[in-house]
Amino acid sequence: MSIVKGVALITGSAQGIGRGIALRLAKDGFDIGLNDIASKREQLQAVADDVGKLGRKAFVVPADVSVEEEVQGMVKEITSALGGLDVMVANAGIAALSPLLSTELELWDRIMRINARGPFLCYKYAAAQMIKQGRGGRIIGASSLAGKVGHPLGGAYGASKFAVRGLTQSAAAELGRYGITVNSYAPGVIQTPMTENLTDGDGAIMASDKESVDWLSGRINTRPIKHLGQPEDIASIVSYLASKEAHYITGQCISVDGGIASS
Numbered sequence: 001m002s003i004v005k006g007v008a009l010i011t012g013s014a015q016g017i018g019r020g021i022a023l024r025l026a027k028d029g030f031d032i033g034l035n036d037i038a039s040k041r042e043q044l045q046a047v048a049d050d051v052g053k054l055g056r057k058a059f060v061v062p063a064d065v066s067v068e069e070e071v072q073g074m075v076k077e078i079t080s081a082l083g084g085l086d087v088m089v090a091n092a093g094i095a096a097l098s099p100l101l102s103t104e105l106e107l108w109d110r111i112m113r114i115n116a117r118g119p120f121l122c123y124k125y126a127a128a129q130m131i132k133q134g135r136g137g138r139i140i141g142a143s144s145l146a147g148k149v150g151h152p153l154g155g156a157y158g159a160s161k162f163a164v165r166g167l168t169q170s171a172a173a174e175l176g177r178y179g180i181t182v183n184s185y186a187p188g189v190i191q192t193p194m195t196e197n198l199t200d201g202d203g204a205i206m207a208s209d210k211e212s213v214d215w216l217s218g219r220i221n222t223r224p225i226k227h228l229g230q231p232e233d234i235a236s237i238v239s240y241l242a243s244k245e246a247h248y249i250t251g252q253c254i255s256v257d258g259g260i261a262s263s
Contacts, residue, residue, distance in 0.1 A: 004056070007082040008242065009033035009075070011065050011122060012092030014043035016192030017142070020231030021089055021238045022047055023054065028239055030087065031057040033078035038062040057082060065092045065118035075125045084133055087242045088126030090119040090141040093160075097153040108156045115142075115160030116167075123171050127180060136179025138242045141168055143184040145257045161186075165253045172251030181250040183241050188257025190229040225258035 008025045012018040014036035022032050032051045034044045041062050048058035059081040063070040079085050093115045098107060119141045130137035146154045147161025164184055172182040237256055240246055 003029070004031050005029035006086030007031050007033065007078065007084050008087035008089065009035065009078050009085060009126070010089040010091055011035045011118070012142075013047060014040035017187065017190060017231045017234045018089075018091040019047050020235040021091060022058075023050060024232070024235035024239050025087065025089075025242060026051045026054045026056040026058070028242070029056070030242070031082045032059070033074075033082060033085075034058055034060045035063055035065070035074055036092070037064060065090070065122060066113040068121055071118075071121040072125050075129050079129055084135075085126060085129045085137065086135070087138045088122055088130075088140065089238060089242075090122035090126075090139070090164075092118055093142050095157055098156060099153060100155045103156055111156045111160050112163070115157070116163040119164050120167055123167060123182070127171065127175055127178075130180050131175075131178050137181075138246070139171065139175070139180060139182045140238055140241050141182075141184040143168070143186045143253050145186055145188045145255065145260055147184075148186055148253065148255065149260075168253060169251045176250055181241070181247065183246075183250060184253045185234055185237050185241075186253050186255045186257065187234050188229055188255070188260045190231060190234060192231060229256065229258060 005028060008030040010018050010022045010025070010032065013022045013034045018036070022034060026032050034047055036044050041060065044060045044062065048060050051058035059078060061074045061077050063074040065071055075085060094111060096107060096111060123139055123141065126137070126139055141164045143164040144161040146158040147165050150158050168182050168184045175182055233256055237254055241249065
């Protein structure tokens, strides 16, 4: 086994983008903490087995990222099992398309709880551990194209992802003195289990509000790079942000969307 670069914890890593990030960071030489909700324990273990095949250690900690005690415990368990925490990737999230006028408060609260409170808690407790260790670190969060450009059907989801951008910039300003960088990534349409219920096989949006769908589909269809993004496309930017070479990059939200935001 090669010399370990450090310990990386990835939330929402049972599938999709989180799984892709976990495997990429394992290839990069990190030991991996794997998190998702308890019902995905078997999927997490499968990812842990894949990490092991890459010659790295993996430790599974099911937890709900919206519950403070569980996040605090997750960081403590990973730190104890793997010897510290050097990279936190707050990737867990949910997606939903809903017109503003018909969005129920329950849906709004659920999206904000997981997509905004979750990263806040992960940033907070990862930063506390990294400061305690005194060796710096990398904190990386999941924003979205919807966190850069507001669009129809995206009121709740977009608000949660804009929140991640604001949190990232504020945390970067506070934590730089400790050698901790804080950045986020903003995926476009990525082919994952989470997007299967929102898009068809070609990435076209599926929803009942035709006017909004037409607007969104038009935006997506005019992107310069036509094919759908893959989890590995997000994993590659996370790999760089987690590296020593990225030490002078902080407070950023990097788009990985095939050019949608600029089209």
